[in-house]
Amino acid sequence: MLLSKRILAVYYEDTKTTMCGIIGYFDKTGANEGSLGEVLLRMLQALACRGPDSAGVAMFGTHRPNYFVAQVKLGDNGQHADRARQVNALALNFGAQEFSQSDSYLRFMIREVDNLKPFLSSIESIGRDVEVVSVGRRLEIVKQVGSPSRLEQAFKISKFSGRYGIGHTRLSTESVVDLSHSQPFWGHGYPDLAIVHNGHITNYHQLRRRYEQRGVRFYTENDSEIVAIFLAEKLRQGADLQAALAAMIVQLDGSFSCLAATDSAFGFVKDAYSFKPLLVAETDSFVAVATEEIALRGAIRGDYTVREAQAKEVQVWQR
């Protein structure tokens, strides 16, 4: 066995107290696009007690041809108006339009490009605490410190339409509590990739060193960030989401129940030891996944069966 039995026993006990909640919803038919935000909010609220530090969602909506939508964090020090003007000015170089500001975020559309690096470098040169939180054809990430209800107050996520989305409530165990360390994480630089993770990646520092040697920038000290970086790398190399998630089981150590979504797929992976819970409900019309069944029953009415995902299980649904 790869893992010491003693460690396993400790972990088994540990899972009773170490938390964070993850949720995901995938509308198979497209018939319920209008209610995506509301479903995600209800699921998150049911898991608010698992993660009182922060909450966030990654939602996949309608694609506007030839445009990406960008969500930019304006900083940590409250100078949002100045920062918004600076971001606005730089973003115009990338054909940006339709700017709107909510809380510490500036949202806008930019022209679709193959390489996002010039855009990211330009915007993030404004300050170390300015961060492009998401870019994608369909993807929009909003997250912040506090409860899901606070997230709703700030961003009205319940009004969001779309086919699928994922979300997270965080109980910080190792890194600081702020917007950047919150989840979901974007696969930075890879459009439309978002992840949420419950668990610990125990070979995080080793992997991080290797990525940093190759010039990859990390924005946080949160081990979950490496999941997004890892999956983005696999997708860039040509893997599909199924293969990329399966590679996590081989190359990432520790405990993980993880959801990931791209502009065309939605899926989950569970680690080889099934350390973390993940409940799955699938019907002809939807797939819903959450850390606790209480999130499913609280958000989705009707008669459906719920099961716990097994160790090493990977499942992906195509849009």
Next chain:
Amino acid sequence: MAEIDATGRSTREINLAIRQSIAEGSTNITVVNPGARHNLAVAILEPVHIRIAGSAGYYCGGLIDGPSIEIEGSAGWGLAESMLSGTLRVHGNAGSGAAAAIRGGTVVIRGDAAARLGVSMKGGLVIVAGNCGYMAGFMAQKGTLIVCGDAGDAFADSMYATVCYVGGKINSLGTDAVVSTMETGDTEQVEQALSTYFPADLRKTKPAAANFKKVVAGRKLWNFDKRDWRIWQEAL
């Protein structure tokens, strides 16, 4: 019959209402709209029947001694953990750690069980109509574990004297777990358990008792022998 609506009540309030009903003489209690709430019907020590009309969350029926609990939906982690006696039936699936450390009683899961089913059980009977996940029976010490479907990896790892029966395939055996011969007494025990706890239509869909595989401890971990060093390395 007493009916308790879980809507809008905290877990503590639901459990207090169950205890209040028992104190008032109810022997048949139904919890409606459970909404997969955690810790329902824990530490019930009276021989009453409790029906959970839906799904239950974590640790349902933990620490019970005597009641019969029926969950009409699925159950979360730690189902019936450390129960002493009684019966716990789940119509749907069960999460990880079902029947962990039970000392007696019977746990019946009509769907699948996730990881670590019956770990460290010290007695009792666990029956799963479907499949079970990773590391079922890990360090189980006494009692009987019956899985009608397939068993996941590391099945019956580092076990003591629990006896396991599997109707389907076993993905992989754990350290020191061995497949043993089904004797007449084993076949009778499996048949009696299945026909007692499954409705006839469900029993019909499961393998014949004689076709189950019996898994027990190889006893190489029971006493240290330096010639078995490799097994100890793997186990510890």
